Amino acid sequence: xxxxxxxxxxxxxxxxxxxxxxxxxxxxxxxxxxxxxxxxxxxxxxxxxxxxxxxxxxxxxxxxxxxxxxxxxxxxxxxxxxxxxxxxxxxxxxxxxxxxxxxxxxxxxxxxxxxxxxxxxxxxxxxxxxxxxxxxxxxxxxxxxxxxxxxxxxxxxxxxxxxxxxxxxxxxxxxxxxxxxxxxxxxxxxxxxxxxxxxxxxxxxxxxxxxxxxxxxxxxxxxxxxxxxxxxxxxxxxxxxxxxxxxxxxxxxxxxxxxxxxxxxxxxxxxxxxxxxxxxxxxxxxxxxxxxxxxxxxxxxxxxxxxxxxxxxxxxxxxxxxxxxxxxxxxxxxxxxxxxxxxxxxxxxxxxxxxxxxxxxxxxxxxxxxxxxxxxxxxxxxxxxxxxxx
Numbered sequence: 001x002x003x004x005x006x007x008x009x010x011x012x013x014x015x016x017x018x019x020x021x022x023x024x025x026x027x028x029x030x031x032x033x034x035x036x037x038x039x040x041x042x043x044x045x046x047x048x049x050x051x052x053x054x055x056x057x058x059x060x061x062x063x064x065x066x067x068x069x070x071x072x073x074x075x076x077x078x079x080x081x082x083x084x085x086x087x088x089x090x091x092x093x094x095x096x097x098x099x100x101x102x103x104x105x106x107x108x109x110x111x112x113x114x115x116x117x118x119x120x121x122x123x124x125x126x127x128x129x130x131x132x133x134x135x136x137x138x139x140x141x142x143x144x145x146x147x148x149x150x151x152x153x154x155x156x157x158x159x160x161x162x163x164x165x166x167x168x169x170x171x172x173x174x175x176x177x178x179x180x181x182x183x184x185x186x187x188x189x190x191x192x193x194x195x196x197x198x199x200x201x202x203x204x205x206x207x208x209x210x211x212x213x214x215x216x217x218x219x220x221x222x223x224x225x226x227x228x229x230x231x232x233x234x235x236x237x238x239x240x241x242x243x244x245x246x247x248x249x250x251x252x253x254x255x256x257x258x259x260x261x262x263x264x265x266x267x268x269x270x271x272x273x274x275x276x277x278x279x280x281x282x283x284x285x286x287x288x289x290x291x292x293x294x295x296x297x298x299x300x301x302x303x304x305x306x307x308x309x310x311x312x313x314x315x316x317x318x319x320x321x322x323x324x325x326x327x328x329x330x331x332x333x334x335x336x337x338x339x340x341x342x343x344x345x346x347x348x349x350x351x352x353x354x355x356x357x358x359x360x361x362x363x364x365x366x367x368x369x370x371x372x373x374x375x376x377x378x379x380x381x382x383x384x385x386x387x388x389x390x
Contacts, residue, residue: 012360015179016186023190028119031191034184036121041181042349047127048169049339050136053322055166056336058140059159062147071385075276078377079284080320086216086286087316090293091309093212098301101204119188136339141321170335178356185353205298206362212294213287213369217376220286224376228383230267238266239375246368252281255371263375268382276381280374285323287369288333292319295358296341299351315344333366334359 006014023031131139147156217236225232242259246252256278263273293316300307322336334356341347341355359366 011179012182012357015183016357019183019186020190023187026187026191028191031187032119032122034180035119035188036123038181038184038188038349038353039121039124041177042353043125043127045174045338045349045352046342047129048174049335049342050129050131052166052170052335053136053339054140055159055162058144058147059156059163062144062156062159071272071275071381072279074384075279075377075381076283078380079280082220082284082286082373082377083289083320083323084316085219086290087293087319088313089216089219090212090290091297091312091316094208094294094297095307097208098298101208102201102298102301119191132343174335178360181353182357185350185357201298201302202358205295205358209291209294209362210365213290213365216286216290217369217372220373220376224379227380228267230379235266235375235379236372238262239372242375243368243372246371247364252285252367252371252374255367256281259371259374263378266375266379268378269386272382272385273378276378277374280377281371283323284374284377285333285366285370286373287366288323289316289319290369291359291362291366292334292337292341292355295355296345296347298358299347299354300345303351305346311344315340318344 143155143159147159218232221232221236221239224230225235228235239259239262242255242262245258246255259281260273260277263277264270268276293312296315297307297312318340319337322340323333338347338352338355341352347355
């Protein structure tokens with residue numbers, strides 16, 4: 001008999017529902033057991049985040065040095081530009097909408113300072129990271145860029161092995177425990193009386209992000225159509241099978257065959273498509289950047305924290321780089337972003353858990369937005385590369 005496989009999204013939804021349900025009647029003494037687990041898991045996550053950055057970002061940047069020189073640089077520049085556009089488009093839209101849509105929520109403000117209002121763990125265990133997040137990022141950039149230039153294979157292979165270890169850690173430990181962590185967060189919020197208005201706020205944010213990601217795709221293909229001289233709506237329509245496949249697989253990598261076929265159908269030369277699509281599946285995560293930026297701003301508005309263009313601009317630019325580490329790992333984008341959420345925006349463990357829950361709730365749509373946008377970049381690269389050859 002085939003074992004029923006439950007998706008991560010379904011597990012998160014079940015965890016949220018169970019946390020709200022059990023929070024209605026569980027005594028504080030039992031609820032604090034789960035709060036203690038949350039404390040231990042949160043500390044472990046803080047320890048693991050620099051390792052995750054080094055293990056995923058370093059080989060990802062190192063691998064970018066292999067390939068077709070100028071074509072690689074052009075594709076990477078367009079992908080990063082698209083990701084930055086997505087982040088700033090989301091920032092300006094959210095800055096205009098969220099202050100009216102999401103007034104300061106005193107209950108979420110309480111969650112930002114859990115020691116004053118929420119249940120506390122029975123005990124804590126300090127798990128200091130081996131390095132801070134900024135050091136991990138700098139180390140990854142320096143070594144990753146170095147790997148892209150050197151001919152030797154020893155360090156390449158070592159970091160490839162370390163990448164497998166970190167991927168296994170995420171897949172076998174962190175991701176399976178995330179639903180229990182989220183269960184504990186929502187259990188604590190329910191027991192403390194903070195859950196109802198927060199769930200309502202989440203629904204508003206999810207609706208706004210869905211509308212934004214549709215607008216982003218329309219803008220991406222309008223630009224691709226203008227550059228290539230092709231009908232943008234026809235280009236977008238041809239990419240819909242890839243969009244639908246990504247909704248089901250929740251994986252940019254697993255969707256590559258469909259994305260590739262639909263890109264070629266859009267008239268992109270096969271040699272260009274074969275190069276651009278797998279590369280963009282790794283480095284182009286405009287949809288994921290949109291989700292993280294919007295969710296982070298929503299939480300900041302609800303907690304009454306000041307949001308400045310300078311702080312968010314730095315966050316978005318750094319996010320566009322760290323997103324390189326995300327593909328191929330379930331929840332990889334939000335895992336890669338935890339470090340800069342903590343250091344640049346001041347998110348504590350509870351707010352990070354809320355970010356994870358919000359992100360996973362929209363994971364399919366973000367992936368679909370990523371891979372569909374890959375088709376737009378391929379059309380632009382094909383046109384520019386064709387002009388240079390001529």
